[in-house]
Amino acid sequence: MVFTSQYPKLEIPDVGVSAFLFDTLEVGDLDRVAVIDPRTGTETTYGQLRAQVNALAGALAARGVGVGTVMALLCPNIPAYITAIQGMLRAGATVTTVNTLYGPDEIEAQLIDSQATWMVTISPLLPQCAAAAARVGIPGDRIVVIDGAPGHPDLRGMIAEGRGAPEVHFDPATHVALMPYSSGTTGFPKGVLMSDRNIVANTEQTRIVLGPTTDDRVHAVMPFFHVYGLIALMTMALRGRAAIVPMARFDFVEFLSDLQRHRCTVVVVAPPIVVGLAKHPAVEQFDLSSVTVVYSGAAPLDAATAERASARVGAPLLQGFGMSELSAVASAIPRTRGDLPANAVGFLLPSETCRIVDTATGAEITEFGDDGWTAPGELWVAGPNVMLGYLGNPEATAATVDADGFLHTGDVARVHRDGYLAIVERVKELIKYHGHQVAPAELEAILLGHPQIADAAVIGVQDAEGEEFPKAFVVLAPGAQLDADDVMAYVAERVEPHKKVREVEFIDVVPKSAAGKILRKDLRQREAASA
Template sequence: MVHSPSPDIDVPDVSVHEYLFGGLDPAALDDAALIDGTSGAVTTYRQLLGQVDRFAGALAARGLGVGDVIAVLCPNVPAFATVFHGILRAGATATTINSLYTPEEIAAQLEDAGARWLVTVTPLLPGASAAADRLGIPAEQVVVLDGAPGHPSLADLLGEGRTAPDVSFDPATHVAVLPYSSGTTGLPKGVMLTHRNLVANVAQCRATIGLAEGDRVLAVLPFFHIYGMTVLLNFALRQRAALVTMPRFDLAEFLRIVSEHRATWLFVAPPIAVALAKHPMVDEFDLSSVKVVFSGAAPLDGALAELVASRLGCTVCQGYGMTETSPVTHVIPVDRTDLDRSSIGVLLPSTEARIVDPESGDDVQVPDDGTASAPGELLIRGPQVMAGYLNRPDATADMLDPDGWLHTGDVATVTADGVFRIVDRLKELIKYKGYQVAPAVLEAVLLGHPAIADAAVIGTLDADGQEVPKAFVVVQAGQSLDEESVMSFVAEHVAPHEKVRVVEFIEQVPKSASGKILRKDLRAREAAARG
């Protein structure tokens, strides 16, 4: 067992709202909490707190509170913070939905989460309305933040001027958020994260990551994703930093906002790091304000990290985590210049890990000479580990053992100094540009094509070394297909990040005697083809 090199922390027994805002210094009330990167409009901490309270009051007036689930389908705009924290302030549970989801996917999450209210914005209203109609959710329960006929708006709800309700719940057991994750395999499942889980992870980040009051943080990573939710929307606000929001990534706009708003911290996923390292446009902007580029959501190559650090003259770090761990478990602290940038660093405070042989389940021995251990599956235990999957005791038991160890499905090594490196993945989940892509979802779509007899999906590497979904397709006898038609068919049924990017036609999908797809055989085929 490996313990964090940092001392354990005390996790306050309070709600997310109380932890983030309860100790706010009155002198900081008029500091910027959120800055709209597009327009430059500023929301102060005083304004944010007032909006959160009034939004919570409006929800309570509609009978919403503890036991209710409210869905949020919204890009990164300042109002997201009002809605998200207003939901938690009212004692309700927020389920955040990927802004790229199709109406079918939105409806599936609404139904599974038990959400009967949905908050969205005009550009996403067509998909939101289609999903709501499918489930019989009336228009008056679909809040359109920027206003749309027949729907309540944010201005309407805040304009009621209601006070926040008095709510009571146990932070250790009350579910604050329900983000969706495929876990180690299968279809997306609701991850039950309690107030204590989220408070713990922010407290752990505060003790390890060097973000400080007065920093300006570019918020391009989506708030609906656990990385953006915890590290930006919660941690950065707790640190009294200012969040500069971007509704979607565009390199030129990204660079303009960093330059004009003098962002000091950039939390990114590896594809953005690739652009920062290689794209000629970067030289056209003044990025001298950037102190730290922190990467997560997918593995960052060490050589790429060095390129970014050299080009921007900044520190580059990375971390590791999962939706099921709120999400952060490992980081490279800013002051640990001795750590290899391709490692995921060290454990956060109050976090334990094991590296186990996936066949025997025995703990892998860690050499005393400073070299890395043999690889094994990474197991995590700590206060940030989820309560379980919503209505899925079977999946919870597969992921979380009775002693509280969460099986990540990732293969890692560790040194005697407690430095971890991810070297492979047991799980099937594909990470495309930081987004989770479940092979089972794409396989179900592919099998809906009348000319496809069988299909399997794995991750493969593109020219930049980033993982993309690849489909192996068996064509029905007497039918003909080409790569483009397969990709177009899938694109019609899934979100943009879930598209199949590569297609290979094969005679037969390798399967076990029980009918399970042998993805390791397909991955071996890929490795052989790459030489």
């Protein structure tokens, strides 16, 4: 059975990303604030931003950048990031976004795989960029240092050349605009080929459901190098003519200060920040009354934590689901549907369909139970936002996107008869305990409900007989008085016997990616090292 979106099918504009965002500006939009620098309060209007983007595109074109050029962008969330990436896209380049935590070796690997011939960065990150660039033969005059450095072009100087935007011609359905890197459902990071059409489609799909308006100020703490921050935040806000307040380096108190100082209305975060909103004592010290909605994505979030955070902020906390291979978002909850269960990840976006497939038998799940939900199964999604494929990896592409165009997400989900979805767990993260499937996210949600536990993660480990069982890694709150037996007893009182946590290790911090996903591989490596 194919489940369909409740929204009317979209007509996707047949244009590139830049034209979609900036050629559609109306006269009344030009003086609207597009970007606010939270540190200085400096505001950039849409008219000014478009002029910067066009001038940068012209300067890049004069240096030979165009369709077929791959440019790597390594930069934190600063206002100039928006100008830089939009200027690169305006010039017709393909942009591969790089994790700001990468060192020279990781940068080099991405440069080689993506075949990037240009880099754009900032001076504090120049040493690792320059080291990687030297290894692959990218010269200094092809490393743009946004804030300036000797021997390199800088953003202000390139814009000051005053060149007009070049005329660029390509097919939006096949031209690769963005190439972020994702591990996908398995394996090492792979270049995700996202066309202009993919991005335009998902921006419009998401905007229709989430609806940022000209009255909104959207806080941008989610890294722009991740598709969640880039598309579900940046491009969606730009198309909605909202103001973006980017945050370069996360600090929880500074984050709260930003929300208060700049009267942010929309907050886009990952689960670790939601945990802070639910538990951190500093929340009570700030006026967050301007916030009308908090969106959480990029990783699972339990219902109890979502509800506590929502109550403390005084605004609905709504979840969505997506992945790089879906050009960011597959499902989301509109602001008007705060009545949905806190663990719901919303409705399929316009022009999307999905299937739920039993992970053991491969059979499609079609029936709703007495509780209104289907049984859990792997989520398959089809729509105009499904990626073109993985760079240079047709085998991985074929294993992920089937002949009918459905992308096999690797996530276990359920569909409610009213049309909304909930994510249970990643297929590969499920723990098999004596034949029973145990979802780590369920146990993590229970652990986070304990007032003396600040954070937690669960993985499957093996006993002496090779049987897998759940082990919890727990971060205690300041002043907590818990031992392993206390933790295991707390969970045992709340789950079926096969789901009990059977080992506990106390740690200082749960390892997580920049997008907020628990790095279970790091915990497995820790476990292997101690074995």
